[in-house]
Amino acid sequence: AQSVTQLGSHVSVSEGALVLLRCNYSSSVPPYLFWYVQYPNQGLQLLLKYTSAATLVKGINGFEAEFKKSETSFHLTKPSAHMSDAAESVCAVSDLFRGGGNKLTFGTGTQLKVEL
Amino acid sequence: NAGVTQTPKFQVLKTGQSMTLQCAQDMNHNSMYWYRQDPGMGLRLIYYSASEGTTDKGEVPNGYNVSRLNKREFSLRLESAAPSQTSVYFCASSEASTSGRSGSYNEQFFGPGTRLTVL
Numbered sequence: 001a002q003s004v005t006q007l008g009s010h011v012s013v014s015e016g017a018l019v020l021l022r023c024n025y026s027s028s029v030p031p032y033l034f035w036y037v038q039y040p041n042q043g044l045q046l047l048l049k050y051t052s053a054a055t056l057v058k059g060i061n062g063f064e065a066e067f068k069k070s071e072t073s074f075h076l077t078k079p080s081a082h083m084s085d086a087a088e089s090v091c092a093v094s095d096l097f098r099g100g101g102n103k104l105t106f107g108t109g110t111q112l113k114v115e116l
Numbered sequence: 117n118a119g120v121t122q123t124p125k126f127q128v129l130k131t132g133q134s135m136t137l138q139c140a141q142d143m144n145h146n147s148m149y150w151y152r153q154d155p156g157m158g159l160r161l162i163y164y165s166a167s168e169g170t171t172d173k174g175e176v177p178n179g180y181n182v183s184r185l186n187k188r189e190f191s192l193r194l195e196s197a198a199p200s201q202t203s204v205y206f207c208a209s210s211e212a213s214t215s216g217r218s219g220s221y222n223e224q225f226f227g228p229g230t231r232l233t234v235l
Binding site for chain 2: 009032034036041042043044045046049051090094097099100101102103104106107108109
């Protein structure tokens with residue numbers, strides 16, 4: 001069974017500082033990995049996804065993530081935090097259901113707080 | 117292009133009442149999903165529909181039923197609501213999976229959610 005673990009349910013950074021949100025996965029097959037972001041009272045929006053084409057993946061709003069097989073990690077980073085980055089980010093690993101459809105297994109999420 | 121829409125946005129029920137959450141997508145996706153989101157638990161899959169005419173149980177199906185009305189619409193029904201079903205419910209849709217695992221990287225698109233409270 002696939003799973004993801006997000007260390008730290010809350011992360012607080014100063015505006016302009018580096019953002020690092022951690023995600024480790026467990027998968028018996030090469031994983032497909034996603035980061036979604038959820039702003040207050042909204043649904044989830046895709047930040048970026050890893051599909052084995054490149055280990056460093058760039059997403060929206062200046063976020064990126066690096067796939068490291070040796071560390072089973074897919075950490076999300078942004079060089080300089082902005083107030084608008086305050087949101088909950090969720091890591092997920094994907095596989096297929098036998099009858100079709102994508103099976104997404106989500107982490108428990110990390111709430112990012114950006115302070116002045 | 118509205119994407120995935122859900123109604124209602126908010127609902128308060130009394131224990132034992134029933135209700136149906138509606139979901140529709142206009143992206144011509146074959147697959148649709150219902151999740152619940154609870155603090156500290158992450159999103160958990162309730163039911164999914166890989167294609168029109170099929171539905172399957174997810175991780176937490178007890179107390180729920182679903183109907184894939186047509187390709188666009190996928191509804192979730194609570195027959196007898198319980199306080200444990202207080203949660204935020206999200207509907208999602210995705211392209212159909214192609215042969216092999218390559219379809220695993222199809223993005224799921226989410227609706228804005230329904231916040232349900234059962235008293």
